[in-house]
Amino acid sequence: MITMNLRNATILPLAVVLGSCSYLYDVVAVLQDGRVAFAVAPDPRQQPECLRRVEVVAEEQSQTVWRENVSHEDACANRFPFVYGQRLRGQHQQDGLRDTSPQSLKRGIVYAISTTTGSTGYGGGRFVIRADGRVENIPYSSASPTL
Numbered sequence: 001m002i003t004m005n006l007r008n009a010t011i012l013p014l015a016v017v018l019g020s021c022s023y024l025y026d027v028v029a030v031l032q033d034g035r036v037a038f039a040v041a042p043d044p045r046q047q048p049e050c051l052r053r054v055e056v057v058a059e060e061q062s063q064t065v066w067r068e069n070v071s072h073e074d075a076c077a078n079r080f081p082f083v084y085g086q087r088l089r090g091q092h093q094q095d096g097l098r099d100t101s102p103q104s105l106k107r108g109i110v111y112a113i114s115t116t117t118g119s120t121g122y123g124g125g126r127f128v129i130r131a132d133g134r135v136e137n138i139p140y141s142s143a144s145p146t147l
Helices: 006-021 071-076
Strands: 023-032 035-040 051-058 065-068 110-117 119-131 135-137
Touching: 023 110, 023 135, 051 071, 065 135
Parallel strands: 023 119
Antiparallel strands: 023 035, 051 065, 051 110, 110 119, 119 135
């Protein structure tokens, strides 16, 4: 069976098209006051700000469980870290895809998150909520973990 790397399939082609003015960064899931939140993985080269788009997909089902996109002008009203399902501030944009209200995250499901910051920053990550409630980040090079 061929497994498509969601991050490479969506983020890397954008980076190639946009050339050297774009950048990539890793997004990690963390628990914050008992809720799943997303932060930028520590990297001295990239500390993006001004979040304008977020999408979380249940990988196995290829189902979007949350998506929001705000205008470029409103992006700096939204910053990392941010909580899953927290409505982005600003004028919401469609850009061909409708916002998707956040669905409940389930334990044992691998999720992929992708973000856009500013106009040329693209982030991504994968995570699973374990049976005991822990959040574990999963490298893209890994096959789906044993749950």
